Amino acid sequence: DIQMTQSPSSLSASVGDRVTITCRASQDISSYLNWYQQKPGNAPKLLIYAASSLQRGVPSRFSGSGSGTDFTLTISSLQPEDFATYYCQHSYSIPKTFTFGPGTKVDIK
Amino acid sequence: EVQLVQSGAEVKKPGESLKISCKGSGYSISNYWIAWVRQMPGKGLEWMGIIYPADSDTKYSPSFQGQVTISADMSNNTAYLQWGSLRASDTAKYYCASLMEVTSGWRHYNWFDLWGQGTLVTVSS
Numbered sequence: 001d002i003q004m005t006q007s008p009s010s011l012s013a014s015v016g017d018r019v020t021i022t023c024r025a026s027q028d029i030s031s032y033l034n035w036y037q038q039k040p041g042n043a044p045k046l047l048i049y050a051a052s053s054l055q056r057g058v059p060s061r062f063s064g065s066g067s068g069t070d071f072t073l074t075i076s077s078l079q080p081e082d083f084a085t086y087y088c089q090h091s092y093s094i095p096k097t098f099t100f101g102p103g104t105k106v107d108i109k
Numbered sequence: 110e111v112q113l114v115q116s117g118a119e120v121k122k123p124g125e126s127l128k129i130s131c132k133g134s135g136y137s138i139s140n141y142w143i144a145w146v147r148q149m150p151g152k153g154l155e156w157m158g159i160i161y162p163a164d165s166d167t168k169y170s171p172s173f174q175g176q177v178t179i180s181a182d183m184s185n186n187t188a189y190l191q192w193g194s195l196r197a198s199d200t201a202k203y204y205c206a207s208l209m210e211v212t213s214g215w216r217h218y219n220w221f222d223l224w225g226q227g228t229l230v231t232v233s234s
Contacts, residue, residue, distance in 0.1 A: 001171075034220040036154075043204055043224035044146075044154065050211075050218045087154055093210060093217035096168045098144065098156040 004101035012109040019075040023088030111135040113225035128191035131205030142208035143188040149201045
């Protein structure tokens with residue numbers, strides 16, 4: 001089974017900071033990697049799909065990169081509404097498997 | 110507005126059965142895979158299983174195989190998650206999510222683009 005790890009598990013940052021979150025797969029997953037944002041009490045929200053494609057309606061300060069085993073989510077200038085937990089997710093169509101990373105919590109410094 | 114609307118919070122005792130629902134609103138779920146995702150208190154997201162309502166093809170995560178049953182009723186445009194005998198460890202928030210699938214060349218990408226609001230299930234004696 002493919003395992004997903006994220007680093008750091010949490011970070012403190014200030015408004016305006018550039019934030020980078022890393023996700024690593026235990027084996028090559030090409031670009032089958034998505035990113036979600038979850039705020040307390042709310043459902044997850046898709047930010048990035050296929051490693052680097054920005055979901056419609058998501059601010060352009062969010063970007064994703066990487067392929068193979070190493071991926072990055074970058075927030076270019078952190079905004080107050082970005083304080084949340086971020087999850088990476090590997091997903092295959094055949095067979096259908098979906099594995100979430102453990103999450104990275106971004107809070108206010 | 111296209112959305113997935115989940116049933117309300119439940120409080121149950123260990124050993125009781127439960128069936129929670131996820132209803133498509135503004136679109137037909139029949140031709141979209143619908144997944145269930147568990148989030149235990151203070152923890153991360155875990156994929157439980159997924160169903161294709163049009164033919165009821167269902168896949169389970171090995172961690173949840175035999176623990177829950179996923180079903181769908183196209184006449185009600187609704188997917189379901191059920192337990193035969195609840196345990197305290199089933200206390201969690203459960204989300205349904207719709208899978209978007211896109212083929213680009215030989216690559217088959219997918220992601221969860223639409224989520225329900227979640228159903229909190231509390232199991233306590």
